[in-house]
Structures are given as C-alpha cells and as structure tokens.
Amino acid sequence: MVDMIATHGEVKGLSSEDEIIYWQSMTPDSIKVACSNCNLRELCMPMGFNPEDLQKLDEVVATRRKIKQGEMLFSHGDAFTSLFAIRTGFFKTCVSSEDGREQVTGFQMAGEIIGLDGIVSDYHSCNAVALEDAEVCVMPFANVEELSREFPVLQRHVHKIMSREIVRENGVMMLLGNMRAEERLAAFLLNLVQRLHARGFSQSELVLRMTREEIGSYLGMKLETVSRTFSKFSDEGIIEVKQRYVRIMQPDALKKIFNPQTCS
Amino acid sequence: MVDMIATHGEVKGLSSEDEIIYWQSMTPDSIKVACSNCNLRELCMPMGFNPEDLQKLDEVVATRRKIKQGEMLFSHGDAFTSLFAIRTGFFKTCVSSEDGREQVTGFQMAGEIIGLDGIVSDYHSCNAVALEDAEVCVMPFANVEELSREFPVLQRHVHKIMSREIVRENGVMMLLGNMRAEERLAAFLLNLVQRLHARGFSQSELVLRMTREEIGSYLGMKLETVSRTFSKFSDEGIIEVKQRYVRIMQPDALKKIFNPQTCS
DNA sequence: AGGGCTCCTTGATGTAGGTCAAAAAAACGC
C-alpha cells in the first residue's frame, strides 16, 4: 500500500468522490457546513456522540473560509471572535517583536485548531499565515462556549486542546533552551512525520511546506544552519533531501539524535 | 509609602490580623476554604459575581495544601486530578528530557494557577517545585468543569487563564529563539517585577526566589552567563545586585535593552 | 564557632552556530 505524500494539509480521502457528490447535491443556499459528516471529525471533535447530539454540534461551525497561500487568516491585533479548525492546507503562526524580529511559534495542519491565543485579551497576539491554499471552519467562540456548557464531552475536548498546546510549547521550550541544532531538526522532522502519519500519510516521506528560514525561526537557528544540518543528515544517509522533499531513511538514527536514551 | 519586597509569594496584607482572627474563630472541623473572602480572589477568580453565586463558587476549592520549600506539588507522571491556585509561596515548573536535561518552563507566584499541563492526558507532564514554603488551593478539575458549565463567567475565566499561558509561552519562545542574553535577562527582570508590582510589591526592588541556574534554565543560558550579565547590568548602573536581592535603578535602560524601539 | 554545604562570581579558553558572501537551483510572472 502506497501512502500519499503530496498535500499535507489534506487528509487521505478527504477530497473523495463522496465529498464531491455531497457538495453537488445541494443548492448553493443550502450548503451548510456539517461536522457530523466531516472526515476530520475524529481529529478536531470529541468522540462518542449519539446522532442527535452530533446534529446539534454542527452549530459550532458558522461558515467556512478559504485562504490563499501567503494570506493571513488573522494577524496581531485583530479582534478575536472565532477559533478555526483547519480543513485543508497548512499554516504557520508567528509572533513578532517591535523591532521586526519574527518567531514562528508553530506549524498547523488539517484537523488542528488555531486562534487560541486570542481568548485571553479578545484580540489576537500572533499571525496565522497559510503556507498553502487552505480552508478553515470558522467556529465563533461564543458558540464553542455555549455548546461546551451543554455538552461536557465538548467542554473537556476544548480544555484538552488548550492543554495540549501548552504541553507542546513546553516541549519547544526544551528544544530551544537545551538542545543542539541537530537535535532540534531531528525532533522537528520526527514530529512532522508523526502528525502526517496520523493523517494517513507516509511515515517516511514528506514535503515540507515551509522554507528553511521558517524552520529556522521555529527552531531558533539561522536558515544556513538548517540547510547545513539537512546536508549533514543527508551525507550520513539518515535522510534524503531534495529541496522541500524529504525522505527519512533511518528513523531510528533520527530518534537517537533527538534522544540518545530511548534507542539502543 | 514603602512597598514590601520580603516575600514574593504573599500578597500585601494577606497574612493580616483579619486573616488570623478569621481562622481562630472557627473550630478545626468547620475550617473550610472560601474564595469568597480570600484576598487573592481578584487574582485567580473572575470578577462581577453577586454574593450568592460567590458562595456557590467556593465549591471549586476542595482543600488547601502546604508545600515545603524544595518539595514537589506534582511531578511528571502523576495522575492529574486538580488545578492549584497558589495562595502563598513561589513555584517553578520544569520538564526534563530522558537524558536528564532540565528546562524550567515558568515561575509562578501567588494568585497564579498551575497544573494546566495535566488536562490533556490526565497525567502531569511537568514538575512543580516549591521555591519557598507555599500553600495552594486544591481545585479538583471536575469541580472546575462543573461550575464552569453553570457560570459562563467562570468558564470564560478558565479559558482566559489557559490562553494566557499559551501567549506567555509564545513570548518565551521569542526570547529563546531570537534574543541575546542581555535581552533575555532584561525581559525576565521586567516581567518579574511587573507581576510583583501587581501584587502590591515594589516596582524597583525584588528578591529572587530562584538560583542563577534556574534563571539560566528558564532563559536558555548557563548560570555563569546569568551571573556575568547581572554583573554587567550592575557595572552599568542599571541594577544593584546583592545575591538574590535586586534593585532596578534604571527601568528604562532595562526596557531599552529588551526592546530598543519603545524607549527613545 | 567551625566544617561542610550550596550558590555565586570571575577569569581563561573553546566552539557551535551566526554572519557575510557568492553562486546555483527552483519558482514565478508576463
């Protein structure tokens, strides 16, 4: 069985014929987004709903929105009204200091939720940029909170999503504070490929949607260092790199670089 | 008016006579924690409750718990059941990699909430260590969620607390990824003193509750570099340092180091 | 009061990764 690697933002089978027929069978007016029959449901929605509750849950999503590559979904200072569930495409989020330095705080793919930074102050504190053409489900936060009160399982889900983000950032702090360039890049690749694999893609091949500079910004290193480290891994036969395409030849070697303990 | 600087974990007036009398006037059995008349309420609880709701809200806190300096409130792998509101004392939270490297992910003081990392997987992923004798309010997360469903203002409050933590960590990522040692330490001092000031302490004097090594771990630098940078600031007359005691002589100079843009 | 801690400071030296520069390779626009 051959895994797909082409488009990371899409989940295997998402743009299936079912999907197309579903859309065509409705008049433009009646096109209403519906979590209840979304292939991504298991990624961004809680499990274990009975059918009628699931119907109700469709109300979280108000509309969908398409974002072209390079465009911003939201940016620093924008009023916060909604969370966004990524349907297709790939995003980066970044903060920038007054003097223009930019820090990429994360890369997000289909099924992940962005916009959580806006809750605390009612305006966004970071930018979300589409790294490829994307579509998101717009979930007005008022809806999220209202339905959370009604459905404990949704409430718990929202809490877990936020907690997961906190724990992820803890891990990035460990990377940035304690790890060397090779360890950071190994961790980065392993994390990406693991998330892609969870979406039905290959666990050994991927196409990077971000530049060396963006990877570097995320990992606290310069683009030249990213490039050199890729080359080093490649020379050692750990990966194959051709521009944005990466093939992981020796996943264990990567794991060993990231964490010498766990692998022999 | 002279601000206090002695004990960071306590908020000005917290251990007042009122407090002592309040405790003495009750029999041991009837001692029940109560947010409704806690001096810290405005720090860790939402505003704008009417008295009877406030009564109800007391149910979030099950018990209190004292933690001695150096002891852990929770540690990696512990089952997650509760969030903790710090009443007095000062904590650090840290994660550690398999090979023993430790990354301090934050320092927390009175009125702040810790334990959010545990929500996602039902066990804690970091350690919380008391840097001085401390007392926390134990808030079973089940209570928090139940009352959140009943009181939208509490629900919103919980969401804001988690979002604030996400935004804080974004800022730390910027520090670790983009800033030089001096900028990191300046940012660190300004942040600490600002939070202390919000609790009624001086905006120019503070006593550090953590070692140089812990500061270094948080800021991604070695303890020697922390020490040298303190000395440099001291030589330049920006601060006065005597071991753990720090006096900020030129706050604007610190701000300028942290962010050249905002200050002239 | 004295001995053994831990914590902090400061100096000398080393190095990982940053900076600068140039060219090659893709990607893009018309």
Added chain:
DNA sequence: GCGTTTTTTTGACCTACATCAAGGAGCCCT
C-alpha cells in the same frame, strides 16, 4: 519561454556564549 525573484546550498570567517577552573560568600547543622 525567458528574465526576475526567491530559495537553497556551500564556503570562509567571527562572535556570543559555553565550558572549565578556582575562589569566595553565605547558610545550615551540630
């Protein structure tokens, strides 16, 4: 299809911070 722009790679050199090392200061315990 061709010129322009963006992205990537690689080399040569440099620097901010790490590492190693040695004292010194404060603190706890008996």
